[in-house]
Amino acid sequence: MALKDLSPRQMVQITAAWLDPERERPRLVSLKRCAPLIDDIEAAHDGILKSHRRQKKANDELTGIQQKQVTFDQIHDRKARGAHAVLTGFADLADDPEDAAIYLDLRDQLFADGLKFISASYSDEAGEVKLARDRLTPESKAALKALPTPGGHLLKAVQAWFAAGDELGKLDAQRIHLEAQDQPGATESRGGQLRARNRWIKVVRTVLQMLELEEADTETTRRLLAPLQREAGKAERRRSGGKETDAADGAPPADGGAGEPAIDEEAPVAGVD
Numbered sequence: 001m002a003l004k005d006l007s008p009r010q011m012v013q014i015t016a017a018w019l020d021p022e023r024e025r026p027r028l029v030s031l032k033r034c035a036p037l038i039d040d041i042e043a044a045h046d047g048i049l050k051s052h053r054r055q056k057k058a059n060d061e062l063t064g065i066q067q068k069q070v071t072f073d074q075i076h077d078r079k080a081r082g083a084h085a086v087l088t089g090f091a092d093l094a095d096d097p098e099d100a101a102i103y104l105d106l107r108d109q110l111f112a113d114g115l116k117f118i119s120a121s122y123s124d125e126a127g128e129v130k131l132a133r134d135r136l137t138p139e140s141k142a143a144l145k146a147l148p149t150p151g152g153h154l155l156k157a158v159q160a161w162f163a164a165g166d167e168l169g170k171l172d173a174q175r176i177h178l179e180a181q182d183q184p185g186a187t188e189s190r191g192g193q194l195r196a197r198n199r200w201i202k203v204v205r206t207v208l209q210m211l212e213l214e215e216a217d218t219e220t221t222r223r224l225l226a227p228l229q230r231e232a233g234k235a236e237r238r239r240s241g242g243k244e245t246d247a248a249d250g251a252p253p254a255d256g257g258a259g260e261p262a263i264d265e266e267a268p269v270a271g272v273d
Contacts, residue, residue, distance in 0.1 A: 003201045003204060003205065004197070004201065005232075005235040005236075005238075005239055006231060006232070006235050007235070008048050008052055008193070008197070010231040010234065010235060011045075011048050011197070011200050011231075012045060012048050012049060013227060013231055014204070014227045014228050014231055015041055015044065015045040015048075015200070015204070016045065017226075017227035018041055018207075018224070018227065019038075019041060019042060019045060024223055024224055024227070025038070027220050027223055027224055028041075028207075028224065030220070031210070031211070031214045031216060031220070032214075033210035033211075033213055033214050034207060034210050034211060034214065037203065037206060037207055037210065040203045040206070041203055041204075041207065043199075043203075044196075044199050044200040044202075044203040044204070045200070047195075047196035047199055047200065048196050048197070048200055050196070051192045051193040051195075051196040052193065058178065061178055062175065062178055062179070065171050065174055065175045065178065066175070068167075068171055069122055069168060069171050069172070069175075072164045072167045072168050072171065073122065073125070073164075073168060075160065075161075075164040076118070076125055076129075076161060076164035076165050076168060077118045079157050079158070079160045079161035079164065080111075080115060080117075080118055080161050081115060081118070082149075082157060083110060083111075083154060083157055083158050083161060084107060084110070084111050084114075084115055086147065086149060086154055086157075087103050087104070087106055087107035087110070087147075087154075088103075088104075088107060090103040090147060091103040091104045091107070102143065106140055106143055106144065109132075109135045109136060109137075109140055110132050110135070110136070110158065111132070112131070112132075112135070121172075122168045122169075122171070122172045123168075123169065123172045125165055125168055126165050126166065126168045126169030126172065127169070128165065129161070129162050129165030129166060129169075130165075130169075132162070133162055136158075141155055144158055204228070208228075211224060211225075
């Protein structure tokens with residue numbers, strides 16, 4: 001099989017077995033051509049781990065931002081709808097047309113285009129908050145403060161809406177910054193993972209070539225090839241649509257993905273075709 005078909009999880013499984021003092025490391029060290037490659041195997045193994053660790057950290061940060069955005073968006077929408085409904089309701093309840101006009105004017109200062117913005121993007125919602133805050137006059141704030149609501153007054157509710165919109169703006173800026181880092185990131189991160197994969201493939205192929213030259217005894221060869229053969233079998237079944245799938249392994253597509261071309265090398269050794 002082509003080593004490029006192995007997933008990152010499978011790669012580290014193979015080299016972890018070779019590096020483990022309780023498993024196959026002593027056998028590698030005992031072979032004069034393979035022993036000098038231990039440092040290269042460790043570096044290739046660590047390269048796979050580190051390239052995916054960086055991506056996981058970025059993904060975790062982005063997930064955290066998105067979860068906070070959902071929370072603040074719920075507050076933003078609820079407070080905005082409530083303030084709009086309260087002002088409309090007070091206008092309907094007012095017997096004096098002038099009082100009704102005051103409530104409707106307050107509503108229109110806050111919601112110049114109604115509530116359409118609550119279905120807009122987070123950045124648009126944050127921008128609308130800035131516009132609404134700027135439209136409010138000291139007199140409008142005093143009037144809002146005079147209107148009672150559960151837990152306080154309407155100005156307090158409006159300020160909670162504004163605060164949630166401000167947080168959405170900050171979080172969206174953080175998201176954009178993180179994604180901008182990861183754009184080289186997405187490319188850089190994928191490129192880093194691809195470089196780590198290619199390095200691992202080169203090192204493993206070298207180990208296999210040296211093992212073939214060693215003409216080691218059958219048991220040593222069998223033990224050293226066993227981790228690779230086991231994972232190769234899984235990848236072969238996955239590639240042929242068999243029952244065993246490793247979609248969660250996060251393996252790049254067979255062409256290596258964007259960035260550098262993947263190494264399309266076969267491993268010409270006994271037991272691995």
